[in-house]
Amino acid sequence: MARISLWKDGRHSNDYKFIDRRISEMFTMGGTGILIHKYLGTHEQSDSTDPTKPAYTNQSELNIQDLLFVENRDRKYDPDIYKMRGIYQRQDTDFDLSQFGLFLQTGTIFMTFHINDMMDTIGRKLMAGDVLELEHLKDYHALNQDVPAALKRFYVIGDASFASEGFSPTWWPHLWRVKINPLVDSQEYKDILKTIVDGTADTKTADIMSSYGVYMNINNAVVAQAEKDVPLSGYDTSHIYLQPDYSGITTDDVKDTADDVTHSADDSTLSPSVKPAGYLVGDGVAPNGLDCGVGIEFPSNVANGEYFLRTDYLPNRLFRYNGKRWAAVEEKIRANLTLGSNNKTLRSTFVNNANTFTDIEGNTQPERQSLSKALKIQADN
Amino acid sequence: MAQQFFYDNQVRRFITQFMRIVSGFQVEFGQGANGQRTLQQVPVIYGDPSRQASVILKQNSENMMNSVPAIAVYVSALDYDRERMQDPTFVSTINIRERAYDPVTGNYLPAPGDSYSIDRLMPVPYKLTIKVDIWTSNTEQKLQLWEQMATLFNPSIELQSTDNIVDWGSLTAVELKSTIWDSRTIPANADESISILTMQFEMPIWISSPAKVKRLGVITRVINSVYDGNGDLSLDAISGTTMMGRRATIFKDYYLSYMGNQLRIVNKNQLQYVFNGDFSKIDRWSDLITGYGDLRSGISEVRLRHPNGVSETVGTVAPHPTDESILLYSPNIDTLPANSIKAITAIIDPMTVNVDQMSLLTPSIGTRYLILNSIGSYNNSEAAEAWNANHPEFVANRNDIIEYTNNGWAVSFDAENSQAYQFVTNLTTGAQYKWDYQNTEWVKSVEGMYEPQDWSIVL
Numbered sequence: 001m002a003r004i005s006l007w008k009d010g011r012h013s014n015d016y017k018f019i020d021r022r023i024s025e026m027f028t029m030g031g032t033g034i035l036i037h038k039y040l041g042t043h044e045q046s047d048s049t050d051p052t053k054p055a056y057t058n059q060s061e062l063n064i065q066d067l068l069f070v071e072n073r074d075r076k077y078d079p080d081i082y083k084m085r086g087i088y089q090r091q092d093t094d095f096d097l098s099q100f101g102l103f104l105q106t107g108t109i110f111m112t113f114h115i116n117d118m119m120d121t122i123g124r125k126l127m128a129g130d131v132l133e134l135e136h137l138k139d140y141h142a143l144n145q146d147v148p149a150a151l152k153r154f155y156v157i158g159d160a161s162f163a164s165e166g167f168s169p170t171w172w173p174h175l176w177r178v179k180i181n182p183l184v185d186s187q188e189y190k191d192i193l194k195t196i197v198d199g200t201a202d203t204k205t206a207d208i209m210s211s212y213g214v215y216m217n218i219n220n221a222v223v224a225q226a227e228k229d230v231p232l233s234g235y236d237t238s239h240i241y242l243q244p245d246y247s248g249i250t251t252d253d254v255k256d257t258a259d260d261v262t263h264s265a266d267d268s269t270l271s272p273s274v275k276p277a278g279y280l281v282g283d284g285v286a287p288n289g290l291d292c293g294v295g296i297e298f299p300s301n302v303a304n305g306e307y308f309l310r311t312d313y314l315p316n317r318l319f320r321y322n323g324k325r326w327a328a329v330e331e332k333i334r335a336n337l338t339l340g341s342n343n344k345t346l347r348s349t350f351v352n353n354a355n356t357f358t359d360i361e362g363n364t365q366p367e368r369q370s371l372s373k374a375l376k377i378q379a380d381n
Numbered sequence: 382m383a384q385q386f387f388y389d390n391q392v393r394r395f396i397t398q399f400m401r402i403v404s405g406f407q408v409e410f411g412q413g414a415n416g417q418r419t420l421q422q423v424p425v426i427y428g429d430p431s432r433q434a435s436v437i438l439k440q441n442s443e444n445m446m447n448s449v450p451a452i453a454v455y456v457s458a459l460d461y462d463r464e465r466m467q468d469p470t471f472v473s474t475i476n477i478r479e480r481a482y483d484p485v486t487g488n489y490l491p492a493p494g495d496s497y498s499i500d501r502l503m504p505v506p507y508k509l510t511i512k513v514d515i516w517t518s519n520t521e522q523k524l525q526l527w528e529q530m531a532t533l534f535n536p537s538i539e540l541q542s543t544d545n546i547v548d549w550g551s552l553t554a555v556e557l558k559s560t561i562w563d564s565r566t567i568p569a570n571a572d573e574s575i576s577i578l579t580m581q582f583e584m585p586i587w588i589s590s591p592a593k594v595k596r597l598g599v600i601t602r603v604i605n606s607v608y609d610g611n612g613d614l615s616l617d618a619i620s621g622t623t624m625m626g627r628r629a630t631i632f633k634d635y636y637l638s639y640m641g642n643q644l645r646i647v648n649k650n651q652l653q654y655v656f657n658g659d660f661s662k663i664d665r666w667s668d669l670i671t672g673y674g675d676l677r678s679g680i681s682e683v684r685l686r687h688p689n690g691v692s693e694t695v696g697t698v699a700p701h702p703t704d705e706s707i708l709l710y711s712p713n714i715d716t717l718p719a720n721s722i723k724a725i726t727a728i729i730d731p732m733t734v735n736v737d738q739m740s741l742l743t744p745s746i747g748t749r750y751l752i753l754n755s756i757g758s759y760n761n762s763e764a765a766e767a768w769n770a771n772h773p774e775f776v777a778n779r780n781d782i783i784e785y786t787n788n789g790w791a792v793s794f795d796a797e798n799s800q801a802y803q804f805v806t807n808l809t810t811g812a813q814y815k816w817d818y819q820n821t822e823w824v825k826s827v828e829g830m831y832e833p834q835d836w837s838i839v840l
Binding site for chain 2: 042043044045046047065066069071073074076093095097099100101102103104108137138139141142143144147151152153154158159181182183184185186187188190191193194195206209210211212214215216218219222223225226227229230231232233234235236237238239240241244276278279281288289290337338339340347351
């Protein structure tokens with residue numbers, strides 16, 4: 001009589017199959033519904049010429065997008081959603097208040113899946129990068145009643161391995177244990193969060209469930225207040241009244257009409273000849289709110305004391321006509337401080353530069369080029 | 382009693398401006414489902430939020446997802462900067478004249494407005510340390526953000542909390558002091574913490590007390606220092622002729638004509654017209670005052686310095702309703718010169734006086750007249766009959782003041798022999814007159830032509 005042995009020399013015995021079917025049935029009866037977004041690999045980076053960032057033509061979860069940093073950033077997920085049953089131990093949760101908002105302190109959970117069901121369903125074992133939606137944790141009661149859909153609970157798998165409790169007396173494993181963490185709205189998961197429509201046809205999951213929108217609103221409000229406090233660099237002197245300059249006025253300067261017969265050349269009122277001195281006060285605006293022409297050449301028929309801003313100078317230069325010449329008064333050096341195209345600081349002219357030039361062969365070239373690429377030979381095709 | 386509350390959001394403004402500096406950066410995502418690369422701006426938030434507000438931002442739900450990448454800014458230290466301390470008692474005063482402001486339109490006008498004097502107490506130096514935490518989900522993202530921010534600080538960038546030119550503590554510089562590349566350790570082992578790059582910045586800032594803002598009265602006369610360049614008492618300070626040399630620094634070359642209740646300014650080049658009685662060619666007040674402020678009816682003052690050198694008449698002015706070359710002057714009676722002679726009953730011309738109506742023959746004791754022509758003469762053997770009832774040989778000269786006494790008329794003030802300015806009030810009109818011993822004439826006490834250095838205006 002052969003000795004009783006549940007280990008069958010590496011074969012999956014009927015004992016194993018019997019136990020496996022019972023376990024599968026247990027998951028069917030007692031497991032919770034899990035929706036799985038299967039990781040397929042990374043999106044094809046067809047414009048890459050960098051060997052460390054291969055432009056894979058065969059999309060596969062085996063591909064590594066960045067061979068230098070060994071990371072997959074632009075992940076591609078199966079548009080089909082797979083349904084499985086999983087089991088995990090519920091526990092109370094607390095929030096950690098961090099500099100980036102609230103995080104679930106006990107957010108990491110361990111969930112087990114039936115291996116053979118998993119293979120039948122998605123064709124492979126669950127792996128790091130697969131995204132799970134726990135249907136039973138859907139939150140129908142967001143604080144904002146206008147949110148057009150219930151808030152779903154997404155997790156992403158961090159690690160996966162055989163569950164110790166999933167080994168039967170046959171010593172074969174039946175369960176796959178995954179360590180899952182709350183999903184964040186990051187580059188890696190845009191394929192899911194920016195694809196799934198929630199609530200309305202135009203609303204994506206990320207629009208509803210990500211903190212990005214509210215954080216950007218907060219950021220914009222802060223910048224708006226900063227721009228209100230300091231619209232331009234330097235100091236605002238436009239509200240300061242300056243004494244008009246009477247010096248050097250001749251009879252030609254009289255601008256009075258016949259109604260002002262009581263006035264002589266000596267009492268003509270002209271504009272101030274100077275503006276307040278100081279650090280970064282040049283705003284290119286005539287003092288005392290006087291009219292100021294703007295252009296790339298001086299006007300003719302100009303009266304003494306008139307101001308004119310020449311925009312062909314960089315920085316733009318403010319002039320005043322004193323009867324003999326256009327005297328330079330100041331340069332318009334106050335600039336917008338918010339980073340962007342309106343920022344005209346020296347650095348910004350290098351960074352925010354959309355200018356182009358035409359080379360000798362008639363090709364249009366961008367002015368802004370990375371130093372590592374500037375003047376390098378280009379392919380003709 | 383508690384001290385008055387003040388709070389000017391000074392550190393808040395520095396933080397706001399700092400967050401502006403690190404705002405607007407973007408990261409580039411690789412080609413997505415549509416084959417296109419996309420850019421995403423990175424939000425910047427304050428890194429020490431309240432728990433309650435954070436719960437609201439999370440929709441009071443466990444399911445809201447945090448967004449990556451993100452930048453958090455927070456204060457890690459605020460220390461007194463002993464090395465930058467300066468005289469704590471120093472007070473800086475600046476004077477500024479604003480353009481006129483139209484409260485209806487909310488715009489400044491091309492005309493002079495209020496002028497202010499601003500006293501600023503030495504602000505207190507502090508060193509503000511701010512940390513910037515950059516949360517990224519992959520290394521490439523981190524490098525993208527770092528490279529853009531790294532070129533911004535070389536090693537520092539200027540920052541202003543306001544653009545107010547009187548705020549001397551608004552300007553500072555943000556200097557990058559250190560960078561911690563990653564909050565995680567290598568090897569990571571089982572740790573799945575998020576990756577945070579930390580940049581630490583320092584800002585030398587100034588915290589100011591409230592300023593003293595006062596309405597500025599225009600100083601139109603400057604008293605020179607009584608000391609010379611060697612520190613000795615200047616001769617000007619003790620010389621009788623150049624006593625405390627004055628400078629009409631604003632209205633130089635302008636005389637002031639005071640007649641009746643009217644003030645006119647007369648340029649020295651226009652004096653010839655005025656002496657000929659022609660006031661049509663003189664300047665308007667607005668031409669002179671423009672640049673120094675607004676004339677405020679009933680508030681602005683004109684000060685007239687008397688030739689006696691010790692008194693000054695102060696009065697308020699108001700614009701003439703139709704003539705811009707005239708200001709209507711209302712002197713403060715308390716500032717008029719004190720009478721040096723007992724008040725007179727009236728001013729009379731003895732040559733044309735109606736004897737019957739003047740009761741000259743039976744005046745009450747103490748009646749005093751200022752006479753515009755002489756009475757009697759020592760060269761005339763016959764006395765003036767009307768004046769000599771009890772004083773057969775009464776003689777008084779032109780400009781004298783005579784008084785009726787128990788012994789008849791007598792000369793009370795002998796103008797011919799007076800060698801000083803005298804002031805007397807005419808009880809009939811209430812007007813005060815001044816005896817100008819240099820020009821040997823009676824004139825209204827404060828009326829006349831004032832030289833540039835003898836008058837001033839406080840707007």
